[in-house]
Each structure stands twice: as C-alpha cells, then as structure tokens.
Amino acid sequence: QMTRKQIIYIDGKFIKADQELVESLAPGVLNVKGVFETIRIYQKVPFAFEKHFLRMIQGLHVLKIPFKISSDHLSKIIHQLLKKNRLSDGRLRIQIWKEKGSARAAVLVWPLRKHSQPFYKAKISRVKQNKNYRSHVKTLYYAHFRRALQEARDEGYDEAILLNGKKQIVEGAHSNIFMVKDDVIFTPAISCGCLSGVTRDLVLSCARQLSIQVQEGRIPLPQFLKADEMFVTNSLIEIKPLIQIQHNKTTRLKIGPVTQKISSQFRRFVWQYLKLKKSLLYK
Numbered sequence: 001q002m003t004r005k006q007i008i009y010i011d012g013k014f015i016k017a018d019q020e021l022v023e024s025l026a027p028g029v030l031n032v033k034g035v036f037e038t039i040r041i042y043q044k045v046p047f048a049f050e051k052h053f054l055r056m057i058q059g060l061h062v063l064k065i066p067f068k069i070s071s072d073h074l075s076k077i078i079h080q081l082l083k084k085n086r087l088s089d090g091r092l093r094i095q096i097w098k099e100k101g102s103a104r105a106a107v108l109v110w111p112l113r114k115h116s117q118p119f120y121k122a123k124i125s126r127v128k129q130n131k132n133y134r135s136h137v138k139t140l141y142y143a144h145f146r147r148a149l150q151e152a153r154d155e156g157y158d159e160a161i162l163l164n165g166k167k168q169i170v171e172g173a174h175s176n177i178f179m180v181k182d183d184v185i186f187t188p189a190i191s192c193g194c195l196s197g198v199t200r201d202l203v204l205s206c207a208r209q210l211s212i213q214v215q216e217g218r219i220p221l222p223q224f225l226k227a228d229e230m231f232v233t234n235s236l237i238e239i240k241p242l243i244q245i246q247h248n249k250t251t252r253l254k255i256g257p258v259t260q261k262i263s264s265q266f267r268r269f270v271w272q273y274l275k276l277k278k279s280l281l282y283k
Contacts, residue, residue: 009077009083009107019107025095025106034097034140035059040235041090041109045277047235047270049075051198059137060096067096067103074107081109085249091198097140112236119255120232120240123152123158124221124247129170131193138195149173157246159232162212164193166239169219175234176200179219179227180258186227189216197264199233206265212258221247229256231263239263245253245264 008017010025037052046052051108053071060067078092090112096105125147133200135139152160152173160173169193170178176189185207188194209213231243239262241255 006108006110007081007263008196009178010083011104011106014080015073018141022108025093025108029141032097032099033063033065034095035063035065035138036093036095036140037138038235039094040238041092041094042110043276043278044079044088045274046078046092047273048198048202049078051201052235055138055196055198056094056096059139061235062133062137063098063139065098065103067105069271071103076106078109080105085109087111093183095140116237117158118241119243120158120181121156121244122159122161122232122242123155124245125152126163127151127160127162127173128164128165129193130164135193136190136196145173155246156243158240161245166218167221168192169221169224171194172196172232172234175237175240177234178199178203178231178233179224180256181223182260183212183229185212185258185262186219186223187214187216188219188236192218199235199238202266202269203262206249206262206269210261210265212261222239225251227253229253229259231259238251239266243281269278 001055005016005018007014010021021155035056038055039046039049039052052266087109091110096103125148127144148160148162153200159175161177162170162173164170169188170192171177171188176187176194178185181267190196204214225245225247232240232242243253243255245251
C-alpha cells in the first residue's frame with residue numbers, strides 16, 4: 001500500500017485520495033451494478049490492455065450501463081496516473097458502475113505486493129458458483145467471492161475453489177483453474193459458469209503453441225482431485241502452481257513439467273508484448 005496519499009482518477013478528475021476513499025472503491029465492497037478490470041503493469045505498460053478493455057465494454061453492454069470511453073483516452077488516463085504516482089510496475093483497477101441512475105468511473109494504481117510465494121495452497125469452498133447471466137462478466141457483485149477467499153485465508157490457504165450445484169469445478173475466488181492429467185490440460189468450460197479470464201485465454205494459446213492438448217469441459221470434483229498437476233491464473237499472479245488441495249483430506253501435488261512449460265511460454269509472450277508496445281511507443 002502507498003503510505004502517502006495516492007492520486008486516483010474518478011468521475012473525470014484526478015484527485016488526491018485518502019485510504020478511506022480508496023477502500024470504498026474496492027471490488028465487492030461496492031457490491032453494486034458495475035464492472036471492473038484488474039491489470040498488471042510492467043514497465044509502464046498495461047499488459048493485454050486490449051483484451052481487458054474489450055471484456056469491460058462487453059460487460060457494460062450485458063449490464064446495460066450506458067458509458068462511452070475510447071481505449072485511447074483510457075490509455076492516456078492510465079499513463080498520467082502512473083506518472084503522477086511515480087509507478088513503473090504495479091497493478092491497475094478500472095471500474096465503472098451505476099449509482100443513483102448515473103454511470104460513474106474510477107481508475108486506480110498501486111505498487112505490486114512484494115514477496116509473493118511461488119506456489120499456492122487451496123481448499124474447496126462451501127460457497128457455490130452457479131451459472132447466471134453475469135457469470136462471464138467481471139462484475140462488482142463480488143461479495144461471495146470475497147467471503148470464500150477470506151474463509152480460505154483464515155485457515156492458511158491462498159485460494160478458495162468454488163463448485164457449482166453439480167459438484168463440478170467452476171473457478172477460484174480470484175482465479176481460473178487448470179489441472180493436468182497424463183500430459184493433457186483440463187479446465188472448466190465457460191458454460192460451467194466461470195469467468196473468461198484474460199490470462200486463462202492466453203494460457204490456452206500458449207498450450208496450442210506448445211502442441212499441448214487441452215480439454216475445456218465439465219470437471220467433477222473426484223476427477224479434479226486425481227490430477228497430476230494443477231495451477232491457477234489471473235492477471236496479477238499470472239500462473240501459480242497449486243501444491244496442495246484441501247477437501248475432507250489433503251491432496252498434495254508437485255510442480256510438474258506441463259505447468260513449467262506453460263509458465264515459460266507465458267513469460268515469453270509477456271516480454272514479446274512489452275517489446276512490441278515499447279517499439280510502437282517510441283516510433
């Protein structure tokens with residue numbers, strides 16, 4: 001967290017915000033009709049910005065929130081924020097929501113949290129995630145995910161894994177989930193009710209580039225617990241191997257070769273993206 005007051009962009013203005021205002025804008029605390037995107041910043045470049053922007057616009061359409069902003073204008077706001085907050089690497093949140101009949105928008109940046117461990121431990125949550133019209137939208141109706149994650153962290157885990165009513169794997173409280181069995185990658189299909197994560201989509205592309213077989217579909221809990229490898233993904237943590245799953249008993253896993261290959265390929269993609277963006281920036 002920033003110790004000094006940070007500069008945020010809200011309702012068309014750059015302002016100095018105290019911690020109370022920043023926390024009031026946190027996803028899940030708002031719990032209102034709206035969308036948000038969380039993006040990793042590398043060397044002043046928002047990674048996969050185009051994909052995040054497109055998903056945000058699609059989410060506004062699904063929730064019927066009238067708000068117009070161009071990707072170019074939003075990019076300029078982000079770069080000004082980074083400059084004003086003296087940040088090169090960090091995390092970015094964009095959120096647009098409806099309040100008292102009007103659309104509001106906020107953009108915030110923070111430093112990345114330091115000393116993040118190289119792997120995760122997770123537990124199967126009692127909180128359920130069933131498919132609905134908002135399942136594929138990164139929405140500010142987020143309280144049940146926060147509750148599941150907090151319960152897991154209180155017990156010493158890093159992630160909570162949510163099932164649907166049919167006891168099939170859906171997603172993590174803040175991640176998409178992958179398992180590996182016999183060198184094949186399995187991940188829940190979007191039709192199961194999970195969010196179409198930007199990093200999830202990039203991992204699927206990485207697998208295709210490496211000629212690793214992928215199956216998107218329904219994953220019953222017993223099948224999931226028999227995996228050889230597991231990993232979770234999101235835009236901030238990128239790819240985190242899962243080394244332990246808790247459900248009635250503890251399942252322990254190793255960081256296997258498929259996870260390592262996918263992680264390496266993803267890192268190559270990140271640096272290629274940064275190289276391209278910087279070459280366009282300095283033309």
